[in-house]
Amino acid sequence: MNTLPSRKDITIAAISILLTLLLNNLIITAGTTIYATSDGSISTPTRTEEPLSQELPAAPARTGVEPRSASVSVGMYTSLALTSSNLPVISYYDLTNYDLKLAVCNDATCTSPAISTLDSTGTVGGWTSIALTSSDTPVISYYDETNYELKLAVCNDANCTTPSVSTLDSTGDVGKYTSLAVTSSNLPVISYYDETNQDLKLAVCNDATCTSPTISTLESAGAVGVYTSIALTSSDVPVISYYDETNKDLKLAVCNNTACTIPTISTLDTGYVGTYTSIAVTSSNLPVISYHDGTNSDLKLAVCTNTACTSPTISTLDSTGYVGYFTSIAVTSSNLPVISYYNLLPDYDLKLAVCNNANCTSPAISTLESTGNVGMYNSIALTSSNIPVVSYYDAINRNLKLYHAPVTVDEGKPNSFAKSTPANNATITSTSTTLTWGAISNATSYEYCVATSTDTCTTWTSTLTSTTATKTELVHNTTYYWQVRAINAAGTTYADSMSFGQFTVVLAPAAFNKTSPANNATNQPATVTLTWAASTRATSYEYCIATSTAACPTWTSTGTSMTATHTSLVHNTTYYWQVRAINAAGTTNADSVSFGQFTVVLPPAAFSMTTPANNAVNQPTTVTLTWAASTRATSYEYCVALTQAACTNWKSTGTKTTVAVSGLAKAKSYFWQVRAKNTGGITISSGGYRKFTTQK
Numbered sequence: 001m002n003t004l005p006s007r008k009d010i011t012i013a014a015i016s017i018l019l020t021l022l023l024n025n026l027i028i029t030a031g032t033t034i035y036a037t038s039d040g041s042i043s044t045p046t047r048t049e050e051p052l053s054q055e056l057p058a059a060p061a062r063t064g065v066e067p068r069s070a071s072v073s074v075g076m077y078t079s080l081a082l083t084s085s086n087l088p089v090i091s092y093y094d095l096t097n098y099d100l101k102l103a104v105c106n107d108a109t110c111t112s113p114a115i116s117t118l119d120s121t122g123t124v125g126g127w128t129s130i131a132l133t134s135s136d137t138p139v140i141s142y143y144d145e146t147n148y149e150l151k152l153a154v155c156n157d158a159n160c161t162t163p164s165v166s167t168l169d170s171t172g173d174v175g176k177y178t179s180l181a182v183t184s185s186n187l188p189v190i191s192y193y194d195e196t197n198q199d200l201k202l203a204v205c206n207d208a209t210c211t212s213p214t215i216s217t218l219e220s221a222g223a224v225g226v227y228t229s230i231a232l233t234s235s236d237v238p239v240i241s242y243y244d245e246t247n248k249d250l251k252l253a254v255c256n257n258t259a260c261t262i263p264t265i266s267t268l269d270t271g272y273v274g275t276y277t278s279i280a281v282t283s284s285n286l287p288v289i290s291y292h293d294g295t296n297s298d299l300k301l302a303v304c305t306n307t308a309c310t311s312p313t314i315s316t317l318d319s320t321g322y323v324g325y326f327t328s329i330a331v332t333s334s335n336l337p338v339i340s341y342y343n344l345l346p347d348y349d350l351k352l353a354v355c356n357n358a359n360c361t362s363p364a365i366s367t368l369e370s371t372g373n374v375g376m377y378n379s380i381a382l383t384s385s386n387i388p389v390v391s392y393y394d395a396i397n398r399n400l401k402l403y404h405a406p407v408t409v410d411e412g413k414p415n416s417f418a419k420s421t422p423a424n425n426a427t428i429t430s431t432s433t434t435l436t437w438g439a440i441s442n443a444t445s446y447e448y449c450v451a452t453s454t455d456t457c458t459t460w461t462s463t464l465t466s467t468t469a470t471k472t473e474l475v476h477n478t479t480y481y482w483q484v485r486a487i488n489a490a491g492t493t494y495a496d497s498m499s500f501g502q503f504t505v506v507l508a509p510a511a512f513n514k515t516s517p518a519n520n521a522t523n524q525p526a527t528v529t530l531t532w533a534a535s536t537r538a539t540s541y542e543y544c545i546a547t548s549t550a551a552c553p554t555w556t557s558t559g560t561s562m563t564a565t566h567t568s569l570v571h572n573t574t575y576y577w578q579v580r581a582i583n584a585a586g587t588t589n590a591d592s593v594s595f596g597q598f599t600v601v602l603p604p605a606a607f608s609m610t611t612p613a614n615n616a617v618n619q620p621t622t623v624t625l626t627w628a629a630s631t632r633a634t635s636y637e638y639c640v641a642l643t644q645a646a647c648t649n650w651k652s653t654g655t656k657t658t659v660a661v662s663g664l665a666k667a668k669s670y671f672w673q674v675r676a677k678n679t680g681g682i683t684i685s686s687g688g689y690r691k692f693t694t695q696k
Contacts, residue, residue, distance in 0.1 A: 080391040302314050317363045378390050417495055449484075522679070
């Protein structure tokens with residue numbers, strides 16, 4: 001490995017003495033500044049000297065004859081993740097037994113964690129890094145110091161009762177400074193340091209248990225790759241921050257795909273900076289990196305303005321004492337960085353920096369714990385409510401500890417709030433809807449957006465201080481996505497943690513009319529054909545017919561047909577009828593709910609002629625015609641002529657069923673017929689024309 005400047009000799013001696021004191025449980029008096037020079041004497045440091053080694057302390061070597069420590073020392077190399085229920089899961093190193101261990105919390109404050117040993121084969125568990133799959137199953141990368149290998153523990157369940165342990169890389173001395181993330185397909189991706197070749201490397205798993213990972217070297221120019229930290233973009237592309245030990249720079253590798261076949265390497269900050277890096281990406285896939293400034297012993301932050309991070313915004317967050325060691329970063333739901341870190345001198349504390357804006361111009365600095373020597377190997381995660389949860393090492397008591405308190409990350413922006421109506425996934429049956437949301441006391445205005453996709457929701461409309469808005473001109477059979485944001489001078493807060501609401505517009509069938517029979521039509525037959533116009537958006541129709549509007553309870557579907565034939569109607573009866581168009585949004589009645597009506601009047605019933613009989617002869621020149629009565633007839637007409645074709649002069653008999661016809665010629669043949677009439681029609685007597693012949 002390339003040699004650090006002469007100051008490293010000083011800091012190695014310093015950390016050696018400091019760790020010796022800590023691991024032997026010697027309590028340092030609060031407020032006293034301790035620093036070790038190269039000769040081992042104790043003195044008070046100046047701000048121009050670096051008090052802590054730029055390398056993490058290595059785990060003690062373990063041999064077959066070396067006895068294990070009689071005292072317990074656990075909690076180094078912690079790595080923390082939160083389940084979907086915001087419960088902490090922590091991987092860490094057991095220095096007493098040289099094992100990789102896991103603590104699975106059963107409640108938010110982790111009062112009774114489930115502790116398990118995942119690997120105890122040799123000296124294992126340094127530089128642990130944990131991530132959870134979509135089912136909250138832990139995956140942990142770590143260093144096997146006995147075999148100088150990169151290893152992976154893939155858990156079988158949330159408590160990791162039977163982990164699958166595998167070696168990912170064993171070529172040389174590899175696996176220190178591991179950092180792990182899992183893709184959207186739950187595949188592990190691990191960045192780590194190849195100490196043999198002094199390179200930055202990446203292991204990309206091709207299956208859940210990583211049986212055949214793709215191993216690649218991302219950079220090999222000098223001694224590069226210590227203090228790696230990995231994050232994945234929304235498209236599962238790795239972004240890795242790390243320290244260039246040769247040039248003493250903070251560097252970034254931005255991958256072009258998940259396998260990182262062609263990484264883009266860039267230097268973000270120079271001048272003995274970049275140790276203890278930790279990276280996160282915002283919802284816009286912009287990297288944010290916390291790190292230590294070794295020259296000034298400060299906590300620093302690099303905020304990228306584009307995915308390649310060509311011109312990052314660099315700022316110093318804390319410069320009080322020797323600060324910025326063991327940094328760990330997370331971003332809130334509104335993309336504001338939150339960093340936990342260790343204050344070496346003068347206080348040996350666990351500290352927190354909460355940014356108030358994207359560039360963190362005025363971070364809120366607080367001390368989370370200051371009892372003894374606490375805060376090394378810290379790891380931070382944020383709950384869904386942006387509450388920090390931090391795992392860390394208590395060097396005095398040699399314990400694993402967890403910070404979880406109701407600390408609200410006050411970003412100065414409007415508080416979180418929720419959309420109210422329409423409810424998510426609601427169906428809207430109108431071309432307009434009223435949007436409502438909860439009021440926020442520290443919001444000065446609101447804006448809303450409605451679009452047919454989340455990607456096209458780019459036009460925001462202000463409602464000033466109103467928490468309601470009306471969206472018009474909605475289109476049938478269309479799903480809309482909507483969001484609201486609250487605004488004040490400090491920034492913007494999106495409703496429901498940036499989650500869009502959605503609703504679907506399904507309009508009821510359009511107005512339409514009945515066609516036939518016409519309203520108040522009379523003299524309709526016993527079998528009537530009902531017809532109506534089409535209704536836009538209708539998926540089916542139903543009709544009802546009855547002798548009163550109140551008696552129309554039974555509706556008959558015609559599917560998509562706009563006609564129906566109804567039979568067996570009763571003579572001299574008035575009927576009422578209606579049609580309704582139907583779709584998923586509702587029902588529309590024809591003619592604005594108004595019933596149609598018509599009256600059935602049936603034609604006279606069939607009847608027959610009586611006398612004279614057909615083909616009768618010797619009839620007098622005055623002949624009497626008779627016929628049977630026809631039901632429903634209101635009058636009768638008869639016709640007598642020398643031929644059937646000439647029978648056009650119909651004469652009424654009123655309601656009589658007989659008539660005397662005089663003036664007939666002798667010895668002539670005559671044809672005669674009778675028809676019954678009413679307003680419903682005409683019925684010709686059965687049997688056709690009859691014939692008779694007069695006497696000579």
